[in-house]
Amino acid sequence: MVSEKSNSKKYNICLVSPDPSISRTTEQVVQELGDDLRCNVIIIDGNVKTAVRHVKPYVEKGIDAIISRGGTAIALTRAYPQLPVIAIQIEATDILKAIQGIPDGTKIGFISYSEVIYQYQALAELLGVHKITFFRLFHLGDEDTVIEQYVRDAWKQGIEVLIGSIHVREYAKKYNLRFVFLESGKGAVLRAIREAASAILVRWQDREEFKLISNIVDYTFTGTAVFDKRGMLQKWNPAFASMFAGEPGTDWKVRIPIIFSSSRLQKILNGSVPGGGEILRTEERDYAVTWQPVWEGAQLVRAIAFVQPVEQVQSYAQSIRKKQHGEGLIAYYTLDDIIGKSLAIRQVKREILKYAGTHSNVLITGESGTGKEMIAQAIHNLSQCSKGPFVAINCGAFTESLLESELFGYEEGTFTGAKKGGKAGVFELADGGTLFLDEIGDMPYILQNRLLRVLQEKAVMRVGGSKVIPVNVRIIAATNQELEKAIEEKKFRLDLYYRLDVLRIRVPALRERDGDISLLARIFLANLNKEYGRNKEFDKDVLHYLTTLPWPGNIRQLNNIVERMVLLSEGRIITMNDAAEALELGHNPEKGASKKIDTEQIEGLLSEGKSYAEIAELLGVSRSTLWRYRRKKK
Structure with a gap:
């Protein structure tokens, strides 16, 4: 029997009935509630052996949920795990209803899947109803081997009536036992429909969330791929496919295990290495790959690869660096940018490497133009705070009041023209990183005391404010002055000097x-x-x-x-x-050079095959002097 009751087209439920009584009860519920159900209930016949086959066409049409009872529901759950399968629950009151029409003194037995018998026993104890004397429970798959045995046991014990599921009926007839089918009431059917509706709504919400996640993955420019435990490609997004598609007409997926054979995929899947990043080199280009292992409980089941072309990552990094550089918060010079092979500069580079491993303050001294800020940035990029900001300020480029507000910040309304909301000073901006105080020797004497306090307390208070703000900043200071002389002249504080001069680098003149x-x-x-x-x-x-x-x-x-x-x-x-x-010296780089050139002597040396460099050395004049002579002769 197949019947459909259309209450709404919002979602469709297929109720598989193992007995006509369940079909009748369901039709009554649907008719009585009408549009309140807000769903289409499709009723079809089917038992534990036939239900899977009968419901298949409806599954293929796209039903949203299945309802059945007992073993039939269990069989459908196993056959269609992709759908919610709701079991109509047998209640203790259903058993009481089944025994109402059985005369007192009749020996009654109960054989079924349902463990609701335990509820019945508790209810029977409470009501003083003790009519069932024989109980047997079985599980899905045991029907053919145990039901007849249970029915035969009941017959031997003198049971006259058996209550149970549809599977018991034929064996009860074989042993001439009266059989009462354990029906499900309207309440149980309605609850199953409501539960199916809730499961559908949850499933739809999950499906919408999955669609959203799929859209995010599909439309991202990062290639994303899922590999199973064997290292085989399972799922991928369009970006990943476009990266490894190869020539038109070729099965690009065949190439993936070969391409990724040199990666850390297998080591991740066997648990020998964690996830993380690596560079995957192919014939066409290099890729930056980030791996994420996926665990289910204690078992590693798959790995996800997030792939980007290396040049794309470099482009992103360059854009970020440019933006941060525009804000003055990044150190873009490294140790490799400090060029030189002289002993003096090699000593400086050794000191940079040594000092970068500490968090102590550094004082860099040297003439103007020797590259003191480059050295400060190199120290920062080699230090533990390299991921933090690098903020530089020239202490000689501001008036006293402006320098104070730049260093320590200010609160709103502190002075005319103060920025709304106030402004963070360079100490706050450099929190977690490095603050480079260039031309520290030019800092006004009165501000040196406040700077010293900040260095001691590791906290700053904005101008016009009352709140103490903790800061974690490494200080690198630089000067082209002789601070010792400035201290003697009372232009620089001795205590501040000692605070800054923990480590020192003297940058040699060119x-x-x-x-x-x-x-x-x-x-x-x-x-x-x-x-x-x-x-x-x-x-x-x-x-x-x-x-x-x-x-x-x-x-x-x-x-x-x-x-x-x-x-x-x-x-x-x-x-x-x-x-x-x-050099703005006219045509005479050796302005003022007066040594007279002996033309005949030069000509004689040239005829001997001497070079101008050798002649200059022999005559005690520079090559530029000989160059002028040669130019004039020409």
Whole structure:
């Protein structure tokens, strides 16, 4: 029998009835409640052996839930785990109702799946009803082997009437025992329908959440793939497919185990390594892969890969660094950016490595233009607080009042023009990172006392405020002054000096860095060629000449001079004439040089095959002097 009662098209429930009485009861419930059920209830016949086959067409049409009873419900649950299967519960009152029509003194037995018999026994004790004397319970799959045995046992014990499920009926008939089917009342059927409706709503909500998650995964630019315990690809999103699709018409999924064979996938799946990141190299490009193992209880069942092209990750990182750099909160120089092979600069790099492993304050001394901030940034990037901010402030670039508000911040309304909501000072901005105090020797004396207090208390109070704000900041200070002399002149506090000068790095002047001038000049030239799209080269005389200059402006001055040469020189080779122009010395880089050149002697040495460098050394003049002689002769 198949019948459909349409109350609403919101969702569809298929009720599989193992007995006509359940069908009748369900039809009554549907008719009585009508639209209040807000669902379509489709009633079909089926028992534990036939239900799975009978319900299949409705499952294929897309029903939302199944209702049945006893063993039939259990069989359907196993066959269709993707759907909610609700069992109509037998209640103790259903058993009492079944025995009402049985005359007193009749020997009654109970054989069924339902363990509700325990409820009946408790109720019977309470009501003083003790009509059932024989009980047997069985489980799904045991029907063919135990039911006849139970019925035969009941017959041997003189049982006259058996109450039970549909499976007991045929065996009761075989032994000439009266059988009463254990019916389900309207309340039990209604509760099953309500429970099915609730399960459907929960399932729909889960489905919507799954759709949302699927949309997030499908529309993200990060390739996402799930690998099973064997390392085989299970699921993937479009971004992952586009990364490894290969040539059109090829089965790209076949390539995945080969591509990922060099990754840490198998080690993750066998539990020898945790998740984490790695670089996966393929013939086409390199990928950054982040692995996430998936556990069910104590068992590792699969692994998820999140994949991005390396150049994409680098682009993101560069964008973030640019944004942070624009806010002045990042250190972009590392130890590798400090270029030089001289003993002096190698000593500095050793000190950087040593000091980066501590959290102590560092004082960097050296002439202007020697690269003190670059060293401070290198220390920060090698330290434990490298992931924190790097904030730099020039203590000599502000008036006393402005420097105070920049250092410590201020509260709203502190002074005319104060920012609404106040402003955080550099100590707050640098919390968890490094604060670089450049030109510390130029800090006004009155502010030095307040700075000392902040360093001692590791807390700051904004200008105009009353709240103490804890800060965890490493201080790196720099100066081009002789602080000892400033202390004698009462321009710098001795106690602050001791607080800052825990570790010290003296940066050598460029003229003290033997062999580094020509190296730096060539590197600056290469960078400027790239920046301006040029292909300039130094004449060897120019490089030698640069090493003879005192460079009071140090590296900054050298970089500026090289840039000027690149921009002002007309030929591909930067000559001594270009050097003279860049150095603003006219055509005489050795302005004031008076040593007279012996022309005949020079010609004689040239005829012997001597180079200009050798001639200059023999005559005791510079190569630039000989260069002018050669230019004039030409």
